[in-house]
Amino acid sequence: MSAIAVRGIRKSFGDVEVLRGVDLEVAPGSVFALLGSNGAGKTTLVRILATLLRPDAGEASVAGFDVGTQAAEVRGAISLTGQFAAVDDMLTGRENLVLVARLRHLPDAGAVADELLQRFDLAEAGGRRASTYSGGMRRRLDIAMSLIGNPPVIFLDEPTTGLDPQARLEVWQTVKALADGGTTVLLTTQYLDEAEHLADRIAILHDGRIIANGTLVELKRLLPPAKVEYVEKQPSLEDVFLAILEKEAA
Template sequence: MTSTYAVLSEGLRKRFGEVDALRGLDLAIAPGTVCGLLGPNGAGKTTAVRLLTTLLRPDAGSARIAGHDLLRDPAAVRRHIGVTGQDASVDGDLTGRQNLRLFARLHRVRGPAERADELLDRFGLTEAADRPMSGYSGGMRRRLDLAASLVRRPDVLFLDEPTTGLDPASRGRIWEAVRELAAAGTAVLLTTQYLEEADQLADDIALMDRGRVARTGSPAQLKAVLGTQIEVVVGDVDTMVDAAAVLDRLTGAEPSLDRERRAVGALTRDGTLTLPRLVRELDAAGVPLVDASLRPPTLDDVFLRLTEERAA
């Protein structure tokens, strides 16, 4: 690859009739990393994947995939990528082994039988290799589909919601495969509705909204923007004001009061605040405490904040 990035797009745009599906997509993914592309439904994630995999032609902008120009040399781009879409690409009438051998021959891979056997073993499908794929479970089909996208050992792998509907064990197998690919140098673009999945796998997150990347950063960086959620539950509703004063002094943020639960909450970006200190401060203020917690934010919280800002 001649570029620092395995995927580099600048200002990609795509319009369908009156709808601007992409309004200037800027994205950079380094080799050997996983980028999680997240966003609400309709944000443009699938359109972005279809553009970057040459299935659609952009109306404007540019991109280089594995060092090749997306517009000038789409054939070269296709030779260096693997794609696992939302719908399975394997043939239900063929066995798992036949599917992978077929893909290997289509991609002119040396030793197609050996490569098929290697992938069947890697994804735990050897015992089912000679059964028709139509009899596979959902998790097995998804693993076979991912194996098919790896027949050619791609420089860049695009995964569009690869684990939707899978049980935890099947999801874990795919997570393990993605980590191994990234460790071996493959760049992975992952779209997912499971924010825990992005938190577990992604080195970087690109949060999309209305056809653009609204925020980028590592999972830790994005969560740090929100801060830590503090909540205390007091024994006497009359002491909620005193508890709020303590939280205000410790965090500098305006606390929220839930009188029905006798709960007082606040956000803090102070990484030095600990639970023992919080309890000591409340005790010193004479606040009868029932419960206290400091909860780090999740990607779900970040996603919900983006959704709330979009609605506003």
Template sequence: MIKAQGLRKTFTTRSRKGTQTVEAVRGVDLQVGKGEIFGVLGPNGAGKTTTIRMLATLIAPDAGQAVIADHDLLKEPAAVRRKLGYVSQAGGVEDIMSARAQIMMAARIHGVADPKRAADDVLKRFDLTEMADRPGRTLSGGQKRRVSIALGLVHDPPLLFLDEPTTGLDPQNRANLWDRIKQLRESGTSVLLSTHYLDEADVLCDRLVIVDHGQIVAEGTPAELKRGVSGDVITLRVDGLETAAETLKPFAREIRVDEDVLRVYVDDGEHTLPALLRTLEERGIRLSSIALDRCTLDDVFLAHTGRSLRDTGADA
């Protein structure tokens, strides 16, 4: 559904301090298959939204090319727009109009033959029928996000762009929206999803790229990316991080000192942990806390960038 190569975008800002040039996207390549949920994971300011806006024809790339649903992004932008739905971070739900009226308007804009029937179908699909005639301002955050996705899907596009779809939602509404997104995959819709939530990328995405400072630093399935770092992570708080790191080298595939904690990456944490604890005790290294976890996408981000995604201001 998407094949993009070498996408680049630079913005120039002017202020009292002078002109500043920001390379928002620096040579991004993406391939998204039919019926696939493909994630773009990274901290705020990594270039996720700029990438999606270029692919959605909302802004033009400075360089690169892409074919979307068999149409050239640069030469056939109108044809590309007919093949996709786009849901921005803001969502686009209007306060005064009802959800039904907004969805019917979107259907007319997209040239749907029977806007009322299309609106009724998508309202039912997202369990919005009972609240369909209420003004947008009376809807909850979760309901508004479902309406925004309905707006993007009313013309039944084969490809949907979701830019940070669950930002600001409580855990229950996030989980509900995750289920809706999974149903899109089951119906054959391809989804390009940007997020800074680690658990969201892990749960939803068939494949993903991790982006940082406008560049892709890792790509693969969540499982492949985590296996590439290590099987398990033992996180310790100890007195003398450097001494402990040197002592534990024989146990680890990799050791990282991350501020006040030591991360020891091992193949089999359950069997390694007892021997590791004995060694610390024998060497007289005082242990404050210890945790054993499966490798996460945050560990992948840390391995490729040298810092934790959580420390960038993104939420876990």
């Protein structure tokens, strides 16, 4: 059974048709990247799958539950992390986690928070207010909050928007760890390198339709054979940036 299955999903806002018959399937325990430019319809699709929007046509299921007729069951099986961290800056990292655990009515909320702080390498910062966290730390805390209750499916909508290169790598490591632990991740992004590094499968959403869907190897086969030329590889600015940070930390 697919962790996520979408068939013929359509959605319009007024005269603007945002989704024009989207089909896709996501295997359990995989990272599926939905790639597209701003306005392609990525967030609209995620909101439909998270039961925050109703489609005009089509059907979809998440974790085996129909998003239209079993919305409560879908919500119990998922977590959604949006483009901006849903972290309370006035609370410490641990307090943010404890709050969410209590809202989910979990026993021993403190133990749940402490386990996640360790898991996401935030134990030393757990007693500090979230307002003092770096961008990467805030995003890791946000993802940790979304995992309380162990949802089998997590939606990450543009999770690295606005982050610096080092923070992006921290989030990438977190996403890989989620998939290694059996969590199904649907990742929306407009960054090509992000999809290339993280995804088991990649779908390209353009103008409301999936125009390509496959593994990275399969998608590369759609291009003509590359012309081989031998050139000296120059480091990118990101390579330089990260190397300088590593040297400074040594």
